[in-house]
Amino acid sequence: MIEARGLVKRFGPRLALRGVDLDAAPGDVVGVIGPNGAGKTTTIRILATLIVPEAGRATVAGLDVVRDAARLRGAIGFMPERFGLYDELTIEQYLEFFARAHGVHARDRAAQVDGVLELTDLTHKRGDPCEGLSKGVRQRVYLAKTLLHDPRVLLLDEPSSGLDPQARIDLRALLAALAAQGKTILVSSHILTELDLICSRVAVIEGGAVRFAGTLDDVARRRARAHRVRVRALDPAHAARAQGLLEGDARVIDPVVEGAELRLVFEAERADVPGLHRRLVEGGVDVYAFEVEEPSLEALFLEVTRGEVS
Ligand SMILES: Nc1ncnc2c1ncn2[C@@H]1O[C@H](COP(=O)(O)OP(=O)(O)OP(=O)(O)O)[C@@H](O)[C@H]1O
Ligand SMILES: [Mg+2]
Structure with missing residues (x-):
């Protein structure tokens, strides 16, 4: 579902990626682990069609991230490291706004919004204004927004950073539920133990290259x-x-x-x-x-x- 080979990306003189390879099969939850500056965000942004690699190629859901970028955007849900909500809207209004922006037909919009509210356990908070929401709830609202067009692949950049332990557990359960629905999820973090529990595969990235990739069994074997x-x-x-x-x-x-x-x-x-x-x-x-x-x-x-x- 995700296949990247030899991705290279430069920012001025800085080589951010020096040949990243990455794979995910349908239904995989792949953890991309690495320290600050390793290249996690750059990799995810390439897969999300936001930036173009200088060398290498990648496909997501069978579509090339450069050639088929426009079509690919409908198949992926991208959650950036930092994001903003429109504070003056309620959670429900915010989601309706984006459902419209995604071109969800008026007839289906309410059901679609209800569906993602339910999935992210926000139904009881739908009337709350976005302003003043806790970090954990904001994260869930943004994830709900990411799910509105029912993407097959989720690209989540450090979704649990800044969350308290309970919110992390909730997020983990939500990702597990999404994976069980057959979604392919790529999730980055610099905290290992967080991904350990939810990922079927991990890739350890450092200095712009993947140093180790494998299933959790591979990791356990190597760790031992x-x-x-x-x-x-x-x-x-x-x-x-x-x-x-x-x-x-x-x-x-x-x-x-x-x-x-x-x-x-x-x-x-x-x-x-x-x-x-x-x-x-x-x-x-x-x-x-x-x-x-x-x-x-x-x-x-x-x-x-x-x-x-x-
Ligand atoms: N827009 C940019 N302009 C210049 N340099 C950049 C830009 N984006 C990333 N870099 C550099 O590329 C390298 C990889 O950055 P990237 O953001 O992908 O790392 P990361 O693994 O996501 O780190 P973090 O854990 O801090 O989010 C870093 O050295 C970073 O400084
Ligand atoms: Mg980053």
């Missing part, structure tokens, strides 16, 4: 192997020696020596971790302390984004 290891040697010379010993081992990711300390991610089974320690000791490294952090989604994220995320 990402051990963050901290070796404290007796002195800097021994730390350097430890690093030298591990050189060329493909399971050792991004080793960094700082003073007497060597940090790395060891991508292996739990049972292989003691072997790493043994190798260092038998290789003549005076190991003062050997610490292992259990694999976690954060560790995987830090591994694929090379620890550049604070």
Whole structure:
């Protein structure tokens, strides 16, 4: 339902995307995870036909984002990172306005608005003015607007940013319900654990490229192997020696020596971790302390984004 290959986008001298690949099958909820400036918004805006890539190509619902842009807009619902509501309108008036703008026939308009109000659990608030709504409710109103033309694909840019825990749970339930209706959803976030629960696939993006993409099973499998290891040697010379010993081992990711300390991610089974320690000791490294952090989604994220995320 979404297929992007080698998307490149520049803003002046800045290379925002350096070749993004992304896939989503019908009914998938794909989480695009990455730190600030990674290229999430740029990717989503290309898929939403708002900006044009300099290289690469992408199709959404079988339509090319550049050549078939006008037709494609009817098939997608895009929710930007920041949006405005018309404060002087009630929720219902706001939605009616956009139903009209989308060309929904007068005969069907009321039913369409009722439908999205129901779906987003706003029926009881339909008469409330947009002004003064809480962030969570505003988000739902905007999502309702995004659903008015019954798009097959939803592109949601950080929909849960700024929401409190309850509003996040509500949003998650709503996205699950939409996915169950067969909609394909692409949702971005810089908070991992938020997407973990609702996504069938994730893509970790950093520095304008996708570093890792896969199903949640792939993530879980890989996560179970990402051990963050901290070796404290007796002195800097021994730390350097430890690093030298591990050189060329493909399971050792991004080793960094700082003073007497060597940090790395060891991508292996739990049972292989003691072997790493043994190798260092038998290789003549005076190991003062050997610490292992259990694999976690954060560790995987830090591994694929090379620890550049604070
Ligand atoms: N209109 C623009 N003009 C200039 N640079 C831009 C523009 N839009 C994005 N960029 C740059 O492109 C890169 C990718 O930005 P993008 O907004 O896609 O990141 P993001 O992953 O959405 O980040 P955030 O988490 O902050 O929303 C950044 O370096 C950003 O500064
Ligand atoms: Mg963004």
